[in-house]
Amino acid sequence: MKNIVIIGATGYAGQQLVSILLKHKHIRISMIISNSHVGKLFSDVIGKFRGATDLRCSSLDDLYKKINDIDLVFLALPHGKSNKIINKLIQINKKIKIIDLGADFRLEKNSDFLKWYNFTHENTNLIKKFKYCIPELHRDRLRNSNYIANPGCYPTSILLAIAPVISNKNILIDKVICNSLSGVSGSGRNPSYSNSFCEINGSAKAYSIGEHRHLSEIDQQLKIMSKNIKTIQFTPHLIPINRGIISTITITLKNELDIDSNLKELFREFYSDDSFIKISQNEPSLNEVCNTNNCILYPYYDKRTNNIVIISIIDNLIKGAAGQAVQNMNILMNYKENTGLKFPVIFP
Amino acid sequence: MKNIVIIGATGYAGQQLVSILLKHKHIRISMIISNSHVGKLFSDVIGKFRGATDLRCSSLDDLYKKINDIDLVFLALPHGKSNKIINKLIQINKKIKIIDLGADFRLEKNSDFLKWYNFTHENTNLIKKFKYCIPELHRDRLRNSNYIANPGCYPTSILLAIAPVISNKNILIDKVICNSLSGVSGSGRNPSYSNSFCEINGSAKAYSIGEHRHLSEIDQQLKIMSKNIKTIQFTPHLIPINRGIISTITITLKNELDIDSNLKELFREFYSDDSFIKISQNEPSLNEVCNTNNCILYPYYDKRTNNIVIISIIDNLIKGAAGQAVQNMNILMNYKENTGLKFPVIFP
Amino acid sequence: MKNIVIIGATGYAGQQLVSILLKHKHIRISMIISNSHVGKLFSDVIGKFRGATDLRCSSLDDLYKKINDIDLVFLALPHGKSNKIINKLIQINKKIKIIDLGADFRLEKNSDFLKWYNFTHENTNLIKKFKYCIPELHRDRLRNSNYIANPGCYPTSILLAIAPVISNKNILIDKVICNSLSGVSGSGRNPSYSNSFCEINGSAKAYSIGEHRHLSEIDQQLKIMSKNIKTIQFTPHLIPINRGIISTITITLKNELDIDSNLKELFREFYSDDSFIKISQNEPSLNEVCNTNNCILYPYYDKRTNNIVIISIIDNLIKGAAGQAVQNMNILMNYKENTGLKFPVIFP
Amino acid sequence: MKNIVIIGATGYAGQQLVSILLKHKHIRISMIISNSHVGKLFSDVIGKFRGATDLRCSSLDDLYKKINDIDLVFLALPHGKSNKIINKLIQINKKIKIIDLGADFRLEKNSDFLKWYNFTHENTNLIKKFKYCIPELHRDRLRNSNYIANPGCYPTSILLAIAPVISNKNILIDKVICNSLSGVSGSGRNPSYSNSFCEINGSAKAYSIGEHRHLSEIDQQLKIMSKNIKTIQFTPHLIPINRGIISTITITLKNELDIDSNLKELFREFYSDDSFIKISQNEPSLNEVCNTNNCILYPYYDKRTNNIVIISIIDNLIKGAAGQAVQNMNILMNYKENTGLKFPVIFP
Structure with missing residues (x-):
């Protein structure tokens, strides 16, 4: 069982990610990070999760303290928010794997971030380490990589x-x-x-x-x-x-x-x-x-x-965000690519 | 693994039942009965099931031939349709278990069926053998019973x-x-x-x-x-x-x-x-x-x-129909009552 | 042609009121009051009105200056907001007619406003002058009255x-x-x-x-x-x-x-x-x-x-708010009660 | 006041047409033709019209008898249905004006009707007499014409x-x-x-x-x-x-x-x-x-x-069907082009 953390779980993509990961047989959600709900039950913040999890929201500082026990971190944050957090995470834990569901590492050039998203990276080296990966098209990019920029929907x-x-x-x-x-x-x-x-x-x-x-x-x-x-x-x-x-x-x-x-x-x-x-x-x-x-x-x-x-x-929210992120995680972790991604049929 | 059959799987309750049972670890769907789609892939009739099952629709006659290999039959039919089929099923296979999602065995008196549903049972004995069961209220009724009238929504x-x-x-x-x-x-x-x-x-x-x-x-x-x-x-x-x-x-x-x-x-x-x-x-x-x-x-x-x-x-469609039917099946079969009924959280 | 004014026209009830009054043959909308949009075209604030009116939003101060030319004022404001404005309006223009679509004059006792709406009236005399009127039930109440508390939906x-x-x-x-x-x-x-x-x-x-x-x-x-x-x-x-x-x-x-x-x-x-x-x-x-x-x-x-x-x-928004307000206005003004209230059939 | 008739008023485009024409100041709906509802109140067939009209549905035969008193006929029928009716109408009343909301006269070549709609006209002369008209683009086509093919949405x-x-x-x-x-x-x-x-x-x-x-x-x-x-x-x-x-x-x-x-x-x-x-x-x-x-x-x-x-x-249903048909009628009849087409603002 690998320990993963989700930063930004109260948005729709984040909720979907929690939903999928709670059923994933190889991983355990160790922490859910939400600075605005620290200490609250996640299921009180998002009522739909009542009965599904009794995890409480933690702060980023809580995470930094325990980061060496964590195998992988997902971030589902508005653009411009994840790059600083990631810089800090990887300084403390060099082996940690990162999957960013936001836009902060999807582009190659710092100037493009300025043009399209109106922010710039301080650590431009980091941009190059992230691999943009739609698994069906770019699986090969993940060899020897620990950092994934999860594509937009x-x-x-x-x-x-x-x-x-x-x-x-x-x-x-x-x-x-x-x-x-x-x-x-x-x-x-x-x-x-x-x-x-x-x-x-x-x-x-x-x-x-x-x-x-x-x-x-x-x-x-x-x-x-x-x-x-x-x-x-x-x-x-x-x-x-x-x-x-x-x-x-x-x-x-x-x-x-x-x-x-x-x-x-x-x-x-x-x-x-x-x-x-x-x-x-x-x-x-x-x-x-x-x-x-x-x-x-x-x-x-x-x-x-x-x-x-x-x-x-x-x-x-699934193939366009959280599902693809888990698919990418499965590749990083050498699990079968569809692990945790075969859901019950729902209709109507 | 127990062998179950679903009669009437193309309605919304029937589809939901197929969805749940495909993920149930103790049972196998042996046949899906739909007289109007005999021979077709169920996933061609209900496109949403593409990739989830390659079962084909069979006829009632197909079922009668194989009924001795079947442990339990679900029926999800319009009212007035299931009672004759059930009469036949239990004549051939005395041990078979039946869960009727329709209304045909929910009432106690034949006269009430006439009054509310405008049909009468020929075999009034059978009515008494069926137990109306909302598990949380009526679990005890199922002792020594093989036939369940699954409640309305x-x-x-x-x-x-x-x-x-x-x-x-x-x-x-x-x-x-x-x-x-x-x-x-x-x-x-x-x-x-x-x-x-x-x-x-x-x-x-x-x-x-x-x-x-x-x-x-x-x-x-x-x-x-x-x-x-x-x-x-x-x-x-x-x-x-x-x-x-x-x-x-x-x-x-x-x-x-x-x-x-x-x-x-x-x-x-x-x-x-x-x-x-x-x-x-x-x-x-x-x-x-x-x-x-x-x-x-x-x-x-x-x-x-x-x-x-x-x-x-x-x-x-779940607690009001297919989910409750599976919950009832779990009791009949002595499985844990929530087997197959803990779904991933879906929102929005 | 009578001159009317609407205070609070950007909410849904207010928009509906503007819509109805623009087609009412006996009245003219003289001013639309919206302190947060002063000077803007109403149709720029609420795009749907493009082509229907070229009125601009005015301030309450604009209204106080011209209040003597006005025959009737509608208010469609959140509770607790209209009573002070009305006090001022009727001090300047004793003959003005008022129809309040909000809750500020629907109750009889000041203590009830405190209990249910958490505010109190300074001028308790004014409460008594307002008549709560669903026309089909309370038309008679409007005799000799100029002030109407328009009922809730x-x-x-x-x-x-x-x-x-x-x-x-x-x-x-x-x-x-x-x-x-x-x-x-x-x-x-x-x-x-x-x-x-x-x-x-x-x-x-x-x-x-x-x-x-x-x-x-x-x-x-x-x-x-x-x-x-x-x-x-x-x-x-x-x-x-x-x-x-x-x-x-x-x-x-x-x-x-x-x-x-x-x-x-x-x-x-x-x-x-x-x-x-x-x-x-x-x-x-x-x-x-x-x-x-x-x-x-x-x-x-x-x-x-x-x-x-x-x-x-x-x-x-119509019989439960703006339509009933216009119906009440028609009674106050001695117009036929359904004037301006026979709309084209819309379906689906 | 001109007398008009609507054939096919129970579809959505037909209902919209009735709605608009009931408020049009220059015309009177003389008959509503619906062979499947002959004798019934239109407002019983389409409940939304209760209080708006007490017209009853008539048969095509009723129409043929009174066709000489009619100035204009609208048809809102499935494709392939109007061309025969129109042939008969214009044989009896040479001066009648026709606006067809269906597809039967939108194309120029009989072979195109066969190719796209799988029917052919017997009277190919009639095709040429119909003018396809989006008023803003094709007003001029209507000079000296009595027959309009109202465009598709x-x-x-x-x-x-x-x-x-x-x-x-x-x-x-x-x-x-x-x-x-x-x-x-x-x-x-x-x-x-x-x-x-x-x-x-x-x-x-x-x-x-x-x-x-x-x-x-x-x-x-x-x-x-x-x-x-x-x-x-x-x-x-x-x-x-x-x-x-x-x-x-x-x-x-x-x-x-x-x-x-x-x-x-x-x-x-x-x-x-x-x-x-x-x-x-x-x-x-x-x-x-x-x-x-x-x-x-x-x-x-x-x-x-x-x-x-x-x-x-x-x-x-309006600019894409009934509204444009009335706009076309206004041109044919020399009314102001927007007569009957300025509706109250409806939102949300």
Whole structure:
């Protein structure tokens, strides 16, 4: 049994992480860190956990004292908050493993953090030590690494959809246009007009067109995958559901595809070893992935327009955050990759 | 490993049952019976189960042939459908155990089935062999019995709330008024105007006032519990959520309660051995029980009115149907009562 | 054309009031007062009004300067806020008419304001000048009065349902139990955990059992209507819809009703002159009253229990707030009572 | 007062049409035709209309007898149903005006009806007489015409967004990708799994990728507007709201736009005479157009990608169906174009 700690467990991604880890057979949650609820039962802060855990919230100082007994720390904090904490953690315990669910180590250049997130790292060396990892695409990056930058929810849904197309050199990509729909939990748990019930219910909206922060990590990863794709058009939308993301990716092509080219087959082969990726025969409904760590992909080649359209759906809190973090932990720890990630079917 | 069979797995209660049983460590689902989908993969009929099971739907005839290898059969069928099938099952296999999630064996008198459900049993002997069982209230009934009539969702939420009050002889009950709110899955999966999205979303309604079928089983069980309560006023409402029931029970009293009487303490003691019943300090939100087998009770004594008000919340598909059925199975099979019923926390 | 002013137009009731008054043929909105948005276009503060009005928000000081040109002032403010403003308004303009949509003048005794709302009036004389008025029940109170305390949403739905029963001396009421379901706009527009989308969507909850503030005005009005009803049991619930209230009122009886007694007929006669009150033949759906000033009542006598059950539905922002305020204004101003209150049918 | 008739008033678009026309000062609804409800009060069929109208449903035969007293007929029927009825109507009354809200006259070629809708017209002459008309784009087509093919909801939202861009010859369009989100009323009122509450609530899905029927009319109108755009990529999605459409249109460009080019200004000028089209400064929320006849457009030029992104939102039942039909009627009848189309503001 390994000892893990969660910093920032009261947000939606953090709660999901606690939920998954409480059932994970190889690990034990040693501490839940929440500076604003120190001493309280976690299940009193988040009522849903009554009966599931009797852990109490601890402070960061409590953690620093016991850090040498800890094997791995998850952080699920707003951007700009985790980098200082991590600096301190790894100074005390050189062997500790870190998985950051926030954005603080997703980019490569300090200047990009300034541009997109309006903060800079003091310790730029640390940035390089973190590996950005969607397991199905980047498992190999984790060899000899202890630090993981867990990807954002939109990028996960989008990169998983584009990767098989890029992998086929016969498909000459022209432009990539991505429209994504996200549930409201994606905007966090803090109350505001923009997530209050009456403003959301019965409505929907596009937001942050052309300037959403997740563009930075999408662009960076696309450049690694292909020299030909510089950037994408990314338009996120908020829709009135609690959880889930649908990304609809349209790829315009420079060449016509052979009428025989079987796009679904390409996708199936690309992900043949990945149990969490499902290639669907029909347009899938979002509720097919909710409360799972799966990503369902539906690729479609439109002869009429010579475009490829791919539907990619994930649960933003699981495959888009806490589930993927646990999947990454499983790799770091040499557990079976789906350990703790096969949930009971929930519907409706 | 015991072999079980589910008849009627494509409805919402049936799906929930499959979901729970797929994770139950002591049993194996041997067959899923659906006459309208014979031969199809269950996961093609209900897409959400893709990756979770590769069982195919079988016919009733298939079941009759293999019934001697089966230990227990669950039925989740519309009322009037299960009694004939059960007659046949138990003729072939005398030792088989049966749990009927439908209404066909919940009442004691054949005339009541005619009055409330508009059908009659041919084999009236069989009615007596079935035990109506909410485990927390009726475990003892299951000794030496193989056949269980699994209670309805509304009655479960209501009877669990009233039982502790009845148990205290110092509380003289006058009248009981129950208002319940139910999610839409309670009305079944067949499409109709009354469960279509645009008619439900943004609306709510009371229905079947004074004549809801569940009144029959509530009345019958109340009579067994107390000579003083003849009937209740029961007004169910449909609200725009997928799953869950809130029952708000007001009990008017003939005597004033001692100012010191601690209602919450009475409830806590009454359910001190029952891990699925939680007594809440505050009015609970329905989402605290969704996707659990719990019943959360919030009892409140109102000095101003001399009434007791009890809030009782359950997940209609779990504690109100499939979860309770598995809990009953665990008792029949001598497993630990909560086996397979501790689910991961899901929120939001 | 009369000149009216609205103080507190950015809340949901205030917005609804602006919406109705912009279409009212006899009045003109002269000013919209919002101290936090002085100088801004109202349609920039509340985007939905773009194209509907080019009024700008003014300050209270602006109003005091022009108060002599104003015929009537509506206030839609949190409790405790309107009484001081009103004191000042009526000192400057003795003839001005006032309709307060808040709670500050709904009760008769200063001590009740302290008990239920935790504030006291300095000018207790003023309390007596305000008339609490649900038009269908209290029109006569408005003769020679210029000041109206507009009733709360829950009390409107409940009192309209009980009044016909009280009016029939052959019905001997024992106890009254009321369960109400309210949309989220009833809890106001300020963001909080308790009205954030993910906490509300898919959930529901009872709250303020036995101590909701609206109990004070319900009790007070019931005492005026009947010496026999001292109080009611009132349990409000929040459900995931934007607008609307369902009140389910159970009245236990001391005598059995004649089997011939036609409850619906009693209700129809009682409200025969009231075009906004509809007596339904069936249990109505809440969406039948949304976006109308109607109250639909469904009375039901249950022979089995000897109880009366009444379903009462209103739109909380219209008949429960702004619509009723305009109805009251129409009476004060001697306009036809339904002027400006016949809206287009909206569904779904 | 002109006499109009509505055929097919019980669907959602039909109900909306009745709602609008009941308040239109220049017309009178003479008959509501519904063969399946002949003789019934319309307000008994659609309860929401209680108190709003006491019209009864008539049969088509009733209409044929009185057709010479009728000035204009609206049809809101499933595709393939209106063309025969119209043939008969115009044979009897040569002067009658017709507005078809269905698809039966939206295309130019009989072969296209066969290809996209699987039916053919017997009277091909009639096809030519019908004018496809989004008033803001095609008013001129209505001169000397009596027959209008009212556009589909998706095409209305999309064509209004693209037209200003096409109008500017300095913008060289490469490809057009459109993702649309629609409320559930768009899929009609007939109950089915795909519009039942539990399947929709908490979910969302893309559907009919590359083959949605509305593509046919979009393509046809685009060809008329520009020789350069052959087709678009159109991916519609269903989201869990009752009404409204968001279309997100990405236009890739062949040339870079001048950094000074003011896209919003272009849109404002293009629609300077059109009161229903609003150019927004920010990304608009769908609820800003719900229950209005407006289309809100938010054009955005993304320097990073050299793409134009346009958000276009409408109420699918009003600007996307019944409201636009009345707007078209106003033009045919020489009424002011916004007569009967300025609704009270409704929010939330």
